[in-house]
Amino acid sequence: MMENAAKALFAFYCLAIAVGAIGAVRAENLVRALVGLILALFGVAGMYLLLDTPLLALMQLLIYAGAVVVLVFFAIMLTRTSDGFDEARPRPMRAYLFALLAAAVPGLILAWTVTRHPVPSEAKPAAVGVALLGKGLLENYVLAFELISVVLLVAMSGAVVLAFRHKGGGK
Amino acid sequence: MNPLVLYQAVAIFLLCVGLYGLAYRKTFVGMLICVELMLNGAGLSIVAAAQLTAADSALGQLAALLVMGLAAAEATLVLAILIVVARRFGRTDQDTVAELRG
Structure with a gap:
């Protein structure tokens, strides 16, 4: 029962992180990107709760969602240019390809390492x-x-x- | 599946999305958001590795707190640099400030 609940919560937090992170990267409006970042931060805080580290979950919300997000919001507001959003301009196909390459190479190497040499894991986190x-x-x-x-x-x-x-x- | 691998996969996902955004974004604020995503992935990976293996759990949690402190310090400095750049150039995208003087 508890295990199923933990699995469901893990899937839910994964969804929040995926939606939030992709929104933070793809949104043309920087304020929307910030909202995506907040969603991803809450997802990570939920993961900390699942890992039985409530203090870290609290600190995640306090430091990231409380302080860092407000700082980024200040940065958006203080440096807003009058001619609209720079992110909205289309960019060459090359830019997407290079960005994908930059993400895929380290990601694939790390994923290969993690799946190839798994460390034996405990079923329950240590409190x-x-x-x-x-x-x-x-x-x-x-x-x-x-x-x-x-x-x-x-x-x-x-x-x-x-x-x-x-x-x-x-x- | 191994729980640790699942958490590490989420952390790697955050790292990849952050790297993609760092290369894709043109404004410095967008890049800052991506760096925060990557640092979150790092913290999650550290905590998962410490909590789910025989390693010292307290050390892992304190290391994640350290990462959060560094992220806060970094965001503060980036905000100040952005204000200076915006004041001097009028915009804060990477093409504007890509040229050296001389």
């Missing part, structure tokens, strides 16, 4: 408490934790410096 994760952040992996904080701080201050530099009427 890890949040307390253990916090302990890991403060004991074993404290350096990575501090470094990501520094990276975020530098990125935020760098963004502020970049965006404000030309305000005084310089070039």
Whole structure:
């Protein structure tokens, strides 16, 4: 019973990811592409729930759907050009072919590797408490934790410096 | 079928769609959306590999959190670069800024 429910949910999330990702890539309107990205993000969050990592699902919604999507939306709105959408212009057949090639080659190599050398997998994911994760952040992996904080701080201050530099009427 | 392979297939799908979009899109915002898709695939792959094998589950979850933090930092920087490019060139597609000065 539970297994069937998990399979159905997996198929549902797969569908959400497929529809969302293809919409994010194919849509001519960038806002529609962003909606597709949001759908794919929710699908991945559902996959995290299936993998028994509720904290990651929450963080996925909080960081990606909450912060990154809003940033991308700002980027769309702040850089909107008056002459319509650049994505709507038709492009040569070559562009589609090269894009397909760029996607197919690494994809096929990775898919071949994964199916050819499957790692034995457990049927049920291992559940890890949040307390253990916090302990890991403060004991074993404290350096990575501090470094990501520094990276975020530098990125935020760098963004502020970049965006404000030309305000005084310089070039 | 092996559950891990299924999750990895979804992750590879996200990577492929992202790569396709990265090559296909002309505007930088569209490319940014595709990079986010690829990073999502990476996170999903890491978590699936950690949760469904004998590997350390806590390490996998923390690595996925790290990927999310890096994605947020990257989106912030791309937003700032886009604002600078839009201010200087008036548009943000790759053909506009493809030429070097000189």
